Amino acid sequence: MKTRITELLGIKHPIMLAGMNWVTEPKLVAAVSNAGGLGILATAHLTPEETRRQIREIRELTDKPFGINQALFLPTSSRNVEIAIEEKVPIVNYSYGKPWFVEQVHEYGGKVIGTIVVARHAVRAEQLGCDAISITGHESAGHGGDVTSLVLIPIVANKVRIPLLAAGGFYDGRGLASALVLGADGISMGTRFIMTKESNIHPHWKQLILNATEGDTLYSNRFDGEPGRVLKTKGAEDMMRSLGFPIVKGVTGALHVKQMLGLSWRELLAAAFTREITEYGSYGPQNIFQQLRMAGGTIGQEKAIFNGDEKLGFMFSGQCVGGVNDIPSVSEVMERIVTQAEKVLEAAGKKYTRG
Numbered sequence: 001m002k003t004r005i006t007e008l009l010g011i012k013h014p015i016m017l018a019g020m021n022w023v024t025e026p027k028l029v030a031a032v033s034n035a036g037g038l039g040i041l042a043t044a045h046l047t048p049e050e051t052r053r054q055i056r057e058i059r060e061l062t063d064k065p066f067g068i069n070q071a072l073f074l075p076t077s078s079r080n081v082e083i084a085i086e087e088k089v090p091i092v093n094y095s096y097g098k099p100w101f102v103e104q105v106h107e108y109g110g111k112v113i114g115t116i117v118v119a120r121h122a123v124r125a126e127q128l129g130c131d132a133i134s135i136t137g138h139e140s141a142g143h144g145g146d147v148t149s150l151v152l153i154p155i156v157a158n159k160v161r162i163p164l165l166a167a168g169g170f171y172d173g174r175g176l177a178s179a180l181v182l183g184a185d186g187i188s189m190g191t192r193f194i195m196t197k198e199s200n201i202h203p204h205w206k207q208l209i210l211n212a213t214e215g216d217t218l219y220s221n222r223f224d225g226e227p228g229r230v231l232k233t234k235g236a237e238d239m240m241r242s243l244g245f246p247i248v249k250g251v252t253g254a255l256h257v258k259q260m261l262g263l264s265w266r267e268l269l270a271a272a273f274t275r276e277i278t279e280y281g282s283y284g285p286q287n288i289f290q291q292l293r294m295a296g297g298t299i300g301q302e303k304a305i306f307n308g309d310e311k312l313g314f315m316f317s318g319q320c321v322g323g324v325n326d327i328p329s330v331s332e333v334m335e336r337i338v339t340q341a342e343k344v345l346e347a348a349g350k351k352y353t354r355g
């Protein structure tokens with residue numbers, strides 16, 4: 001299946017692995033790239049040294065194109081992007097901020113993909129020289145905006161000329177076909193890829209997702225300070241109900257983030273008062289309370305991903321949990337989606353009679 005995205009990125013199938021901290025580690029990234037898609041390594045939770053090591057690890061597992069995904073509001077963000085540039089990573093995908101590195105990436109032939117949740121940020125990303133845009137709809141796991149993919153994709157497609165990836169709610173061939181019809185050139189998936197053999201998430205959590213219906217997610221800023229969607233579990237419902245601000249969780253989380261990213265006290269404090277530049281990216285943490293919730297959220301996510309803890313942990317999950325009913329290999333997922341998309345696109349052409 002050739003689209004503007006496969007041509008631009010040099011991949012076989014128009015499918016991207018969405019960046020997911022702690023989840024899109026080298027094995028999963030390489031599996032997606034080797035299967036003909038675009039594997040993306042999320043680096044926001046990594047120190048610069050870990051970022052370099054994991055990029056090199058991916059190169060040992062695949063010779064196909066891959067990318068990194070970096071949120072731009074953290075103290076380690078610039079250094080992580082610089083390392084990706086030094087290592088000539090083919091694709092740099094960013095969220096939350098201004099892509100100051102577009103020219104540097106273009107110099108070695110790399111491409112930049114901006115992540116957006118509102119149309120005006122897509123226009124800005126194109127003006128700043130981005131090569132493609134990933135559009136995140138409300139159905140999405142994690143930080144989708146207020147508008148659904150169905151509405152957002154054609155609106156963005158009418159406003160920009162660069163290729164588009166649709167994220168949020170895509171998990172099968174009908175979804176890929178619809179995204180193409182709506183004006184996108186490919187899809188980016190998170191929830192579908194966490195439910196694969198190669199994904200490292202805890203088996204208990206995979207079982208929770210297998211049991212879930214499309215109504216079993218919650219969308220709130222209670223989880224990590226940003227409006228986001230998680231799987232509906234006892235722990236997540238408790239977080240929705242709790243009164244008052246979880247200050248102890250926030251401070252414990254901040255200390256955890258300090259250690260995780262190897263930050264100095266000064267860098268930690270500076271991060272706490274970062275203001276998001278709303279002109280460029282998705283909204284982003286705008287005050288210290290959001291930052292504290294986000295810091296506390298890091299511990300909750302790790303508890304879910306690594307320990308399968310549904311009482312104290314939470315995991316980003318999209319509404320498509322209701323349609324994800326098995327745990328195949330990455331290559332099976334890719335083949336299945338592309339084959340079904342081709343079939344339904346052909347069938348759709350025969351479904352109506354002009355007249």
Ligand SMILES: Cc1cc2nc3c(=O)[nH]c(=O)nc-3n(C[C@H](O)[C@H](O)[C@H](O)COP(=O)(O)O)c2cc1C
Nearest residue numbers: 018019020021140141142168169189190191316318
């Ligand atoms: C377990 C999990 C973790 C995620 N972590 C991140 C993250 O760290 N940063 C980010 O920008 N998006 C994150 N996302 C969101 C994805 O990048 C992507 O936007 C989303 O999964 C697309 O929607 P879908 O799940 O319906 O495919 C995460 C998603 C999941 C399922």
